[in-house]
Amino acid sequence: MPAPHALPDSLLAELSDVLSARAGWHFPPERWPELERRIHAVAQDLNFADTPSCIHWLATSPLTPQQVEVLADHFTVGETYFFRENQALDVFTERILPSLVQARQHSTRSLRIWSAACCTGEEPYSLAILLSSRIPNIQDWQVTIVGTDINPRFLRKANAGVYSEWSFRTTPLHLKERYFQRTKNGNFAILPEIRRMVRFSQLNLVEDMYPSFLNNTNDIDVIFCRNVFIYFSLDHICTAVTNFHRALVDDGWLIVSPSETAYLPPSLFEPFSFPGTIVHQKRSALPNLPHLSAAISAPSLFLPSNSTVPLGPEVLSAPLSTGTQDIPPPASETSSVLIASQGPSAQPPAPDDTAESALYEEAEMLYKEGRYDEVCNKLQRSLWHLHMPSSSINTQIVTLLVRSYANQGAWDEAIASCQKATEIDPFNPRLHYLLATLLSEQARDDDAGLSLKRTLYLNPDSAIAHFALANLARRQHRPQDMQRHLRNTQNALRHHRPDDLVPEAEGLTVKELRELITVMSTRKS
Numbered sequence: 001m002p003a004p005h006a007l008p009d010s011l012l013a014e015l016s017d018v019l020s021a022r023a024g025w026h027f028p029p030e031r032w033p034e035l036e037r038r039i040h041a042v043a044q045d046l047n048f049a050d051t052p053s054c055i056h057w058l059a060t061s062p063l064t065p066q067q068v069e070v071l072a073d074h075f076t077v078g079e080t081y082f083f084r085e086n087q088a089l090d091v092f093t094e095r096i097l098p099s100l101v102q103a104r105q106h107s108t109r110s111l112r113i114w115s116a117a118c119c120t121g122e123e124p125y126s127l128a129i130l131l132s133s134r135i136p137n138i139q140d141w142q143v144t145i146v147g148t149d150i151n152p153r154f155l156r157k158a159n160a161g162v163y164s165e166w167s168f169r170t171t172p173l174h175l176k177e178r179y180f181q182r183t184k185n186g187n188f189a190i191l192p193e194i195r196r197m198v199r200f201s202q203l204n205l206v207e208d209m210y211p212s213f214l215n216n217t218n219d220i221d222v223i224f225c226r227n228v229f230i231y232f233s234l235d236h237i238c239t240a241v242t243n244f245h246r247a248l249v250d251d252g253w254l255i256v257s258p259s260e261t262a263y264l265p266p267s268l269f270e271p272f273s274f275p276g277t278i279v280h281q282k283r284s285a286l287p288n289l290p291h292l293s294a295a296i297s298a299p300s301l302f303l304p305s306n307s308t309v310p311l312g313p314e315v316l317s318a319p320l321s322t323g324t325q326d327i328p329p330p331a332s333e334t335s336s337v338l339i340a341s342q343g344p345s346a347q348p349p350a351p352d353d354t355a356e357s358a359l360y361e362e363a364e365m366l367y368k369e370g371r372y373d374e375v376c377n378k379l380q381r382s383l384w385h386l387h388m389p390s391s392s393i394n395t396q397i398v399t400l401l402v403r404s405y406a407n408q409g410a411w412d413e414a415i416a417s418c419q420k421a422t423e424i425d426p427f428n429p430r431l432h433y434l435l436a437t438l439l440s441e442q443a444r445d446d447d448a449g450l451s452l453k454r455t456l457y458l459n460p461d462s463a464i465a466h467f468a469l470a471n472l473a474r475r476q477h478r479p480q481d482m483q484r485h486l487r488n489t490q491n492a493l494r495h496h497r498p499d500d501l502v503p504e505a506e507g508l509t510v511k512e513l514r515e516l517i518t519v520m521s522t523r524k525s
Helices: 009-023 029-045 051-060 065-075 086-104 122-134 152-160 173-179 234-247 258-263 333-341 353-368 372-382 395-407 411-424 429-441 445-458 463-475 479-492 510-522
Strands: 110-116 142-149 180-182 188-190 198-202 220-224 248-255 269-274 277-282
Touching: 009 029, 009 051, 009 065, 029 051, 029 065, 065 152, 086 110, 086 122, 086 220, 086 248, 086 269, 086 277, 110 122, 122 142, 122 173, 122 198, 142 152, 152 198, 173 180, 220 234, 234 248, 234 258, 258 277, 353 372, 353 395, 372 395, 395 411, 395 429, 411 429, 429 445, 429 463, 445 463, 463 479, 463 510, 479 510
Parallel strands: 110 142, 110 220, 142 198, 220 248
Antiparallel strands: 180 188, 248 277, 269 277
């Protein structure tokens, strides 16, 4: 049951409707305790004598820019950093951008990119850095990068282009040194030539008009809108997605977060799945792009796949129950235990770390050049010779091999390689989780679920594995199981700080995962 409120339910229902209508922020009854906390803080900041007066004013009066800023400060999350969710950026840089450049270099030499809900600017500046580093003679191109957000305070910081060390927590050092200057107080200012590539403006994705040439949201090649839909009602998601479709050029691209991709209707967007991310192309006359020929449409492990599944009440306070006690151990576990019990002399020799490091560096260079078949040949010839059954294996190398197969559409080979790695190193939960993601990409949900349970057998505190099981349960129309797995996810996070990164979750923070849990637990169809 939701916690009791000091404010009457009728008043909270009115406030929820107002915020949804004006900004798209979705607060169903299960989130009313959070809504009440936030509106009390808003009332204090706007100097109202009491909270009901503030709610009445919101419902009946137009908002000034200052008041919009106060609301946005309390109802939006200003948490982002450079090169966030780097797998999506990799697909943009290695797949989408080369096709656009090839198509335009002998004609318009123009690119238009929109970062919707850009927060404090780290995402559009990351895109500007990527374009600057990847397009030869970029000064000869007409590049427009638009960053919009509802919060004017965020936009002031974005325009200033000065950031603390915390904004670079996943940024390679060489990029920070190349594109930023250290300020006197120890912060980092983006170089003027990069800052000039981005234009910022205030835009409300629910109320304001777009696409429009007045706010530079028309004829867009690529739209990034990540970690936004999870806060919107389904009606407002539909409105925003339809407007994004209109804003894109024919065959343009929309990139959202993995947890949001299920909200994009296949009638408007064609999904293309890559390891760790899915990108969507506007449906019109879909071209056969050479850079995307390896991608295939497939459901993702992380997607809340069917928005029509009714969800149960908020039950996140229940005790932890992993549900893995009856899960059989990995196939090779018995022999592994016997080897371990015989003492150090019975352990197989450890692989040569120097040889592994050299192998990985060579293969990674080929991967960055898109030479995936060469990566596979090199790693297949060498990787398995470095290991014996029941020895540890380099998860980075396995992941590189698997991604190289997947990028060529060779999913059977990717799965077989990952399965072989789990046989060599059966106690490695990361490998079982990687196998689960591959199986899910091929819609082998039962097999994916078994691999996730093996992950939890080896690492019961793997929050992302619990969360993945919740998404599988939702995809299979099992709301009670979904709620149980969400409870387990929440419990696995209980000792972590909000800013901690969730292992194996590609840059997702604990705070962000908790917000996803709340949204999945409370959303109604």
